[in-house]
Amino acid sequence: MRAATDEELLSAVQAGDMDSLGLLVARWERPLFRFVYRLVPRKDDARDVCQETFLRVLKKSHRFKTGSRYSTWMYQIALNLCRDQARRAKRWNRLIAETTEVPDRPTGALARDGTDPARSVERREKADALQRALERIPAEQREVLVLKEFEGLKFREIAEILGCPESTVKSRMYYGLNGIRSALAGQGITEA
Secondary structure, eight states: OOOOOHHHHHHHHHTTOHHHHHHHHHHHHHHHHHHHHHHSOSHHHHHHHHHHHHHHHHHTGGGOOTTSOHHHHHHHHHHHHHHHHHHHHHHTTOOOOOOOOOTTOOOSSSOTTSOOHHHHHHHHHHHHHHHHHHHHSOHHHHHHHIIIIITOOOHHHHHHHHTSOHHHHHHHHHHHHHHHHHHHHHTTOOOO
């Protein structure tokens, strides 16, 4: 028996099947959190955005367009909530504290994947430097980079999520990569 697609599960949610919503949440909670956490640097805020995303999926399931992809629709909702979060932070003139937490990282002396601790620390430092660099580029460029490089979406899908032409997405990607390189160079990192 084949597993139901995301779109089939959402259709069942529209018919009132809350078990299907549970399956969607179970399938998407980790990928969604990783996506949101790269745009909303505080872990608690990222969790709140994820929770609100799934609540909106439930409340607005009737607005899902047949023939669309669930993941694209869900990312649009999450991205809008991330933007709202950033606006609230600015409005209240609140500084979002930098965090060194990154999901799915080993925390003990030995990494789960069997690598030596020195190598794990080096990878962690590079990941932290990349996160700091991401935070230094404009939000529009950061969104494109996260969707393309971390979520693996195609330019066409990103354009649909952002509601802009594919050429704009490619331009933001180009300038975002240049911004990341410059921010990393400012941290003394010259590796690609």
